[in-house]
Amino acid sequence: MCRLCALTSSEPLSPMKAIEALDVMREGHDGSGVGLFLSDLGGPWEELEGAPILSGIFTNDGLKRLDRFMMEIGFMTKYKLTIKTPKTAPPGVPKRDVYLIRAYELPEEWDSLPQQEIQNRLTGVRLQLRQMGQEKEDMIVFSFWPDCIMIKEIGDPMTVAEYLRLDRKELQARIILAQGRQNTNYAINLYACHPFFIQGIATMTNGENTAFVPIREFLTSRGFPGYVGYQSDSEVFTHILHYMRHFLGLDLEYYKHVITPLQDEVLETHPNGAFLKHIKRSCRRLIIDGPNCVIGCLPDKRLFMVQDRKKLRPGVVGGKPGLYAFSSEMCGLDALIPDRDKSKDVQPMHLDTAIVGPDRREVRLCSQMDTSAPVH
């Protein structure tokens, strides 16, 4: 079972904070990999408003190809952080040429485009790079989006973090999602590594989605180019959230109604029953199954945690105003915020969505039994 932790803080923090929490929870991951998602960035990234940031791993040749490609389509480098590593990698960590985090200036001709179109084009560029990289095995691209950085690598989280020197001061963020992998795939593929990302939405999961195949079939048949990959069954959690927000205009409080709808008998007496029944029926193909704890981040910097219908996985949220953390294990939360009021910790149950907003004042619990605001 993987280990998850997420932080949302008023002050920018180093990702090492999250790595330390993963290290505390190390009993639960086998050191087969680590994934980081950083948003609401601090330091030099803060001034790059709107500039998309490309995160990935490149070979020297891949980097040259990247430069040629980006130049051709009119992207100019605005700021970059290139992580060069020592000559020898620690045991269990593969040797790479370059870990790249680079912010770009948008091409001039994009200036007049509507926001939606820019977003879709950014996704298109990421997918194109990903495909180029897969052809020659010289690039792995995780995200290409404003105010988002992703780092993923195989190996023990702490070892990887020290090797990449993630404690550097240029790397700070107010939102950090981190996952320590317990590998359940035979071959370790970085594209199977959480968190998953699409258009500003990132989620990571601790579990196994047994309804993966039919959900994948549904998403891939939507005709949206970003719904690809699926090296991991958990990637669909990110895409479902994206689908319901972008295509259905439904906000986070409907996420649970889509992935784990209430039973019909309950809907009969639910104040929103009629509407929820429509969601349940038409989104039936997106219903998840199996034990899953999902932690995610939305473009508006809300962090959330939801559980599967039976609440088969652990998960706790706690903190103090200005700093909240989500963790798959209590010990992880203790490591992150030892001085919080533990009596206010929340373990979201099978109907709950725990949300911490960008104001970081409180943990808001919304239940599927609540009367949600009308959608339209």
Place this chain on the structure above:
Amino acid sequence: MLSDGYISPSSLSLRDLPWRVHWSLEKCTLCGRCTTVCPVHAIELGVFRKRVVETAFGITQEPSNVYKVFYGIRQKTDPAYACIGCGMCSMVCPNDAILAYRSEEADKLRFHINRGGQPRRRGGRRNVPGGILDRIKFIRISMLTDPALDAGRHEFELRTLLGRVLPPEENLRLLKENGWIPPVREIYPLIIGGMSFGALSPTMWEGLQMGVAYLNEELGMPVRMCTGEGGCPPRLLRSRFLKYVILQIASGYFGWDEIIHAIPEMKEDPCAIEIKYGQGAKPGDGGLLMWYKVNKLIAAIRGVPPGVSLPSPPTHQTKYSIEEAVAKMIQSMSMAWGFRVPVYPKISGTSTALAVLNNLTRNPYAAGLAIDGEDGGTGAAYNVSMDHMGHPIASNIRDSYLTLVKLGKQNEIPLFAGGGIGKNGNLAANAAALIMLGASGVQCGKYIMQATAGCLGSESDRCNVCNIGVCPKGITSQDPRLYRRLDPEKVAERLVDVFLAFDTELKKIVAPLGRSTSLPIGMSDALGIDDAAAAERLHIAYVV
């Protein structure tokens, strides 16, 4: 006959018959129950002559013999009276003196049951044991990473949707605009397939309806039953129980005059309307209710004169093209109930199923597609249709589902699979396999008849006389002397048993796969088969 006597080409001996009746002289009490009960008069009272040699003691008297007469059971060898193996004789025998045995070699009867140029007609099934469904295994067992669920303790949502499900965007848009959203029923995924009032006896029908009502109202299981083509009893049409019924309309339109006239008086809408274009057991052939079974009651419900055979044409008379027939009929039926009732076609399994399906995807009123495979059963059909016509259900359903996936419309047009589900007794396993291949639910008839009323049919040509109204169990007979044998209350009880057991078995299948929140439609990663060609054809894993 005498050894030098006359034989006709169709003179058969006991050895040539498929079923032979063994009878024991020592045990028989000559009560006559067996000859009375035999539905085809295959046995009769036999008077046998026997020579007994009597040797006296001593040498003065010559040995002599006497001819004696004894009585017993004689099996007829005339093809018209050949034993059907139903075994009712042994059921009624007080001393277990009689039993019908299957002949060990292929019978010669098959060459002679076409007297008068009339090919063999019968009820029943294809009579081919085995099948691909039983060979499909569920291989994705949840271990460690996702602990298996507890079939007895956890909550399971095992329902399915019947009706056109709109794409989420479309559904929410129409909801906002107050537009028409097609009706959708949330039902139990095992539907009692279309068996008509007429094909089934009144007691059998009543029993099934009572069982369905109990399952719905007392146990909260939304089980639905299809009427088949034969109308619906007027009282049921006007009762609240109609909502548990799927009304079928087929090419003979039998019973529809009554149904249409009852619409203004209906308290509830029916669950759905099934338009039958084909039947798996006799694909491309119409329905048939032979005259034996058309008594006054049946005639009244169907709106026909009694005592005549009722063949439905192979095709709907309105059929000019698929667009015409399907679109017009679906629309008229939808309109009859104010677009509140799902209307879907049922076709027999065929290599052209995808053409039908593609057409339906463009018809916004089409509420689903039921496909009935070659292993479906029937109350009456030509033997050749049953044995040789049709398409197996597994690949038909799989192809249809994958086509829908390609179109992005999987589960929007729910597919219902029929034909051979549970034919070897593995109802839940077969149903689950089809659901994971892509069916939204399954339709089942034969298993229900066997399990709820003790139908004697097997996959070895046993009984199979549903067509001529002599069903020894009273399941498919319209003769009160026969159908009184069947207690409708007991049928209802058995139906409830069947569904409860099915429900538990289905949970025992999906729980170890880690599924409980929704019916695992299209979960093909859970399936495997030990046949590489079948695995490739069905796009599932090959496991040995």
